Amino acid sequence: MQATMNSKNFRFGWLVLLIGLWAASAQAFELLPEQVDDNVWALVGEIRGRTPENHALNNTLGFVITPKGVILIGSGATPTGAALIERTIAKVTDQPIRWLIDIGAQDHHWLGNSYFAAKGIPIIALARTVAAQKAHVDDHLARLKQVLGEEADDVHPVYANRVLEGDRAELNLGRIRIELIWPGNGHFPGDAVAWLPDRGIVFAGDFVFNDRILGVHPFSNVVEWRQAFERIAALHPRIVVPGHGHPGSLAKAQRDTGDYLDFLVEKVGKALEDWKDLGETTDALDDAPQFQHLKFYKRWHRTNINRTYLQMEAKQ
Ligand SMILES: [Zn+2]
Numbered sequence: 001m002q003a004t005m006n007s008k009n010f011r012f013g014w015l016v017l018l019i020g021l022w023a024a025s026a027q028a029f030e031l032l033p034e035q036v037d038d039n040v041w042a043l044v045g046e047i048r049g050r051t052p053e054n055h056a057l058n059n060t061l062g063f064v065i066t067p068k069g070v071i072l073i074g075s076g077a078t079p080t081g082a083a084l085i086e087r088t089i090a091k092v093t094d095q096p097i098r099w100l101i102d103i104g105a106q107d108h109h110w111l112g113n114s115y116f117a118a119k120g121i122p123i124i125a126l127a128r129t130v131a132a133q134k135a136h137v138d139d140h141l142a143r144l145k146q147v148l149g150e151e152a153d154d155v156h157p158v159y160a161n162r163v164l165e166g167d168r169a170e171l172n173l174g175r176i177r178i179e180l181i182w183p184g185n186g187h188f189p190g191d192a193v194a195w196l197p198d199r200g201i202v203f204a205g206d207f208v209f210n211d212r213i214l215g216v217h218p219f220s221n222v223v224e225w226r227q228a229f230e231r232i233a234a235l236h237p238r239i240v241v242p243g244h245g246h247p248g249s250l251a252k253a254q255r256d257t258g259d260y261l262d263f264l265v266e267k268v269g270k271a272l273e274d275w276k277d278l279g280e281t282t283d284a285l286d287d288a289p290q291f292q293h294l295k296f297y298k299r300w301h302r303t304n305i306n307r308t309y310l311q312m313e314a315k316q
Contacts, residue, residue: 029054031061031088034247036239039065040201042247043074043088047212047295050108050147055081059108062203062241063089064196066174069098072121073194073203075112077144079154082112097121099173101180102160103205104243105132105188107140113158125160125192126169126180132190133159136219183207184228185221187214187243193232200238207232208253210245212295214260216307223312226261233258260291264308271309272316278309 032044041064045057061074070089076082086097102110102125110133113123125133137157144152167182179195187206194203207228209215216222232240233250240253263285271281282305291297 029057029084031057031084033088033092036062036241036247037199037201040196040199040239041065041089041092042241043085044246045108047245050077050144052148052151055084055151056108056144056148057081057084059106059206059244060242060247061085061109063097064174064176064178065093065095066098066176068174070095071173071176071178072097072100072116074102074104074109074205075100075116075123077108077111077155078148078151079112079115080151081108082115085112086115099124101125101171101178101194102129102133103180103192103194103203105129105136105190106206107144109205109243111140111144111155111157113160114156117158117161122162123158123160124162124164124171124180126167126182126190127163127165128167128182128190129192130159130163130190132188133157135190136188181231183231184224186225186228187217187220189219189221191243195235195237197235200236201241202232202235202237202239203241204232204237204243204253206243208240208242208244208257209294210240210242210248210252210256212245212256213291213297213300213304214244214257215300216264216304216311218307220307221311222261222264222304222308223315226258226265229253229258229261256294260294263288263291264304265312268305268308268312272312278306278313281309282306 034042034044043061045059046054050056050058056077064071076085100116100121100123169180171178177198180192182192191205237250241247267285285305
């Protein structure tokens with residue numbers, strides 16, 4: 001009898017442990033709504049890479065609550081992620097999402113569009129942003145499939161249905177003035193920023209990486225990214241909502257992104273002037289303690305030097 005009880009207890013113990021493990025593993029990823037000003041919020045995703053748990057929401061989006069509804073800036077990477085965005089906003093306001101603005105060409109800024117389009121929510125973007133989304137969509141879908149598996153099967157690209165020509169367009173949504181501005185090429189061609197001139201707040205998308213080191217991709221343009229950053233800084237924003245990391249002041253964006261772009265362009269430019277080769281340049285610039293506080297410094301810094309060198313050399 002005693003033995004039976006013990007083995008039952010033992011089995012019960014295992015069951016509790018398994019349920020506990022399941023509950024811990026199923027503990028859902030949450031987007032962090034971070035208020036930056038009256039009725040203006042950032043939605044801060046995970047700082048590390050894309051995972052099935054975070055639905056590739058390893059970036060920062062945002063929203064503005066107006067008397068006529070919510071303006072959402074960025075839709076996430078998948079319909080599941082988009083639903084999470086909607087649920088997160090519903091914790092903050094009863095106002096429904098009325099408009100969606102796409103400022104980014106990279107997957108996690110817009111591939112959740114279909115979820116909002118199905119609800120009849122108009123999607124607004126600069127023509128340049130849409131063109132860049134179209135140019136890169138196949139790569140994004142293939143990569144999402146690799147990372148997310150099944151969840152990626154639900155992703156169907158839907159593009160803005162209110163496409164604005166030119167490099168600057170003014171919108172008035174729910175009595176909030178928003179300018180969509182293309183400040184130049186950067187992390188992705190076609191990326192734009194959403195500027196609230198009356199509030200001094202800029203949703204800077206992937207032109208600004210806070211807290212983590214930015215990544216230079218083969219299609220990023222480091223020299224133009226630096227100029228674009230300067231154009232964003234020239235707006236003199238009080239608050240910068242980045243494309244990755246937490247929102248903050250312009251000084252923070254300058255430290256985490258602007259200074260790093262300056263470093264890449266100036267140091268690599270000097271190395272090219274001095275006829276240093278790629279290996280020498282990468283080794284010489286490898287140690288940059290002023291940027292070591294940025295997450296993923298070790299993973300990205302050498303790659304960034306490398307790609308900056310190749311880009312700048314090709315343009316010489
Ligand atoms: Zn991004």
